[in-house]
Amino acid sequence: MSVEDNFFWFPYTIMVIVAFIGFIVPFLLRENILFGSRFPNEIVNHPEVINLKRNYKHLYLSIFIPFLIVLGLFLYYSPGNTYINGGILVEVFLLFVIYAIYNKKAKEIKGELLSHEYVNTQKEILTIDTNFREGKYLISIWWFLPALLIIFLNILILLLYYNKIPDQITLHFNLQGVATQLTNKSYWHVLLIPLTSIFILCGFIVMYFSIKTSKQELDSNKPVTSKLKDRYFRLIWSDYSIILCTVLVIWTFFVSLHLDKLIVISSKTFEAVNIVMPFLILSTALILVIKIGQSGSRLKLKMNEPATGMNNVDDDYFWKLGMIYYNPHDPSIFVPKRMGIGWTVNLGRPAGVVILIALIVIPIIISLISKKIIMN
Amino acid sequence: MFIKIDFESEIPIYAQIKNQIIEGIASGNLAEGESLPSVRQFAGNSGINMHTVNKAYSLLRADGFVTVHRRKGVVVNKLSQMHNPAFMKEISKTIKSVIAEAYCKGITEEEFISNCKKIYLAFNEG
Secondary structure, eight states: OOHHHHHHHHHHHHHHHHHHHHHHGGGSSOTTEETTEEOOGGGTTOHHHHHHHHHHHHHHHHHHHHHHHHHHHHHHHSOSHHHHHHHHHHHHHHHHHHHHHHHHHHHHHHHHHHHSTTOOOOOBOEEEETTTTSSOOSOOGGGGHHHHHHHHHHHHHHHHTGGGSOSEEEEEEOTTSOEEEEEEOOHHHHHHHHHHHHHHHHHHHHHHHHHHHSOOOOOTTSHHHHHHHHHHHHHHHHHHHHHHHHHHHHHHHHHHHHHTTSSOOOHHHHHHHHHHHHHHHHHHHHHHHHHHOGGGTTOOOOOOOOOOOOBOOOOGGGEETTTEEOOTTOOOSEEEOSSSSSEEEBTTSHHHHHHHHHHHHHHHHHHHHHHHHHHO | OEEEEOTTSSSOHHHHHHHHHHHHHHHTSSOTTOEEOOHHHHHHHHOOOHHHHHHHHHHHHHTTSEEEETTTEEEEOOHHHHOOTTHHHHHHHHHHHHHHHHHHTTOOHHHHHHHHHHHHHHHHHO
16 A cells, blocks of 8 residues: 555545435434424424435435545545645535535525414423432543553653763654654654643543533433433543544654664554554544434433423524524533534633633644744 | 523522522431532632622522531531521511412412421421
């Protein structure tokens, strides 16, 4: 397998997986959420709703299949970062537009159905559990400690053995871990990888914190079941984020020592890990996303909780385009996503805006700094 | 314990929270010594304004249902701590208006009292 082959199949497969996840997300949401709009129980299975879902499938496939084919041709004949980055940007943009359109359609259908006289909906109730956070619903934050120790160990080894590192060190390397560009040794260059690891760790800790503190959103129709599902959802994703973080940190540890010639990883092993790991990460995430669904909606729990017949409060107004949460009166900073899996921020709170900006700006700053270091 | 809030109800939200916590204590759903979420947590979990939650909690504290500890947070008091023989005087006005309404709607004394007994029984058993 040559490098060029990898360069095509590798990003392309990831794009196909992203498109696939984008396709299935609307079917993994909580039971009374349709394309980011909250539906009363009485109309969530109305024929018009089922029709809208079918319509979405057709539209999505008729846009994404040609898009992926064209993108594949471009990538195949002129592989390069331009088409990879551009392709991902277009993909995200398409997803955003399609979701926004179907959110609007869903709201229209809801308005229409509710204006009919024959639809009589139950009371809208907000259910809060006073014991939601009691007991174990999250893995302990101390499990981040191994990752932190590995990063420190990495820094320590690089500093202790600094003299053994060759004067010319790797700046760019290929999939096999072979240097394609060298540079003069300096502390900055040597420590670049463990410093990036620290930022990765911080990113995962923010994720952990969002899992821990995000708002509880119980289904008023079945509060006990939805509480359990939500707690499993948080437990599993916090486990996953810590495992993922540790695996990434361990691998970057070895990569850093390999690039500085303190250890040798054979190019075959290096290539294999570099190809297998992203797919392993993506496929396990995909399995979790499908098996658990948003807030545990797809978990099959053996519970015979009688339905209360209550609906949740319609909060569509605060979800702009069904995706962006803006509610200045809501003290929560992290809330469960409406049109996706996981958590998002409340842009109506200053802290929410700060976190969002930080999540966008920090990676850009890091890449600028590392570029600057590389330039020197 | 689950607290259910109806935003369209005539009863203000702070009163809904307060009433349901008291009912929870009476029915045993909230045990003595059990802690309730802090004002910030409660608000953050529900999206309800912090002032509203604070109002409910201060009323509960003033009436002796909960104690606010610096470290343990908001904790449900012992039932014996809540006992207040003078309370009958305080609620006789409320009872009077409730009975007056029931009387006008044609509810008999027996019906009313048997209903009261049922509620008492449920709390005793809880």
